[in-house]
Amino acid sequence: MPSILALEFPPISHAVEWPIIFGGEWLGVNKVVLLMWASVIVVFGFFLIAARRQRLIPVGVQNVAESTVDFVRNGIIMQTMGEDGLFYTPLLLMMFSFIFVCNIWEIIPVAQLPVNARIALPLFMALLVYVMYHAVGIKRQGLGGYLKSSLVPPGVPKAILPLLVFIELITLLITKPLSLCVRLFANMFAGHLLLITFAVICAALWAIQWQIVILPFSGFLLIALTGFEVLVSFLQAFIFTILTAVYLGQSMHPEH
Amino acid sequence: MLSVLAQAAQSSVDINPGLTAIGRGIVYGGAAIGPGIGIGLVVGNAISSMSRQPESAGMVRTTMFLGIAFTEALALFGFVLAFIISG
Numbered sequence: 001m002p003s004i005l006a007l008e009f010p011p012i013s014h015a016v017e018w019p020i021i022f023g024g025e026w027l028g029v030n031k032v033v034l035l036m037w038a039s040v041i042v043v044f045g046f047f048l049i050a051a052r053r054q055r056l057i058p059v060g061v062q063n064v065a066e067s068t069v070d071f072v073r074n075g076i077i078m079q080t081m082g083e084d085g086l087f088y089t090p091l092l093l094m095m096f097s098f099i100f101v102c103n104i105w106e107i108i109p110v111a112q113l114p115v116n117a118r119i120a121l122p123l124f125m126a127l128l129v130y131v132m133y134h135a136v137g138i139k140r141q142g143l144g145g146y147l148k149s150s151l152v153p154p155g156v157p158k159a160i161l162p163l164l165v166f167i168e169l170i171t172l173l174i175t176k177p178l179s180l181c182v183r184l185f186a187n188m189f190a191g192h193l194l195l196i197t198f199a200v201i202c203a204a205l206w207a208i209q210w211q212i213v214i215l216p217f218s219g220f221l222l223i224a225l226t227g228f229e230v231l232v233s234f235l236q237a238f239i240f241t242i243l244t245a246v247y248l249g250q251s252m253h254p255e256h
Numbered sequence: 257m258l259s260v261l262a263q264a265a266q267s268s269v270d271i272n273p274g275l276t277a278i279g280r281g282i283v284y285g286g287a288a289i290g291p292g293i294g295i296g297l298v299v300g301n302a303i304s305s306m307s308r309q310p311e312s313a314g315m316v317r318t319t320m321f322l323g324i325a326f327t328e329a330l331a332l333f334g335f336v337l338a339f340i341i342s343g
Contacts, residue, residue, distance in 0.1 A: 079315070187332065190335060
């Protein structure tokens with residue numbers, strides 16, 4: 001048990017390894033999986049309730065749902081893909097709201113664990129996007145056209161073309177999906193560790209004597225960081241969705 | 257002399273966790289330098305263009321977040337790598 005400034009800190013495995021609640025070795029269900037199921041239910045139920053009694057002038061849940069759809073449609077798709085991309089509105093809407101609900105568990109009492117702070121879900125979604133933008137590109141432009149438009153940048157001298165093609169190949173095959181996955185995972189994991197650190201510091205300071213004068217500062221930081229994490233949860237959902245839209249747009253319209 | 261060497265050989269086994277911790281610090285610190293400068297450039301230029309043309313603020317903000325996301329990825333690779341390094 002490491003100690004800093006005479007404060008006792010629990011080891012990091014307490015925050016990272018969750019015990020299996022039920023199920024066996026291969027299909028173990030722990031808190032992370034339960035929260036993922038809960039967010040599926042929340043997202044599904046939210047849109048179901050919003051769609052049930054539709055009014056011309058939206059109130060309550062329907063209002064929130066309509067502004068979410070409007071945000072994804074005008075703020076993400078029209079900015080990156082244009083009219084063509086409206087076909088992908090359901091996918092991107094679900095992606096945005098699911099990632100946001102998965103992230104926002106980080107600051108909800110009792111849960112306090114962002115699902116995306118484990119790499120499984122970001123990895124799965126990044127692989128989904130990876131397969132999808134290749135498939136859309138090959139379908140829209142044909143295999144040769146897709147490779148040409150994504151690997152050969154227009155208007156470069158012939159001498160440095162092989163180097164650029166190599167860099168573009170690495171970007172297309174490895175960097176894009178890896179950064180998409182790791183960005184979401186690492187942001188949520190870092191935020192989770194930050195909140196844990198300040199919460200543990202507050203709890204440890206409460207128990208001992210003279211160091212309690214530091215408690216207001218770390219308490220204030222804990223509250224401020226909780227607010228900051230709301231912003232990060234929203235921003236990461238937004239960035240994952242808009243990057244998906246940008247990649248799909250690149251596969252659909254080769255010129256930009 | 258020999259006893260000093262023997263002592264050094266003895267302690268070189270125990271020193272590994274400490275060196276791992278230092279390596280983690282260097283990995284994350286090094287990975288944070290470039291993205292720190294890069295995000296500063298992105299946001300600074302976005303702010304100056306927003307103040308020059310307030311009507312284009314919405315578009316600039318979207319592009320700014322995209323730029324931040326691309327720049328930030330390097331720092332996050334360093335963050336993950338620092339956890340992967342084990343002694």
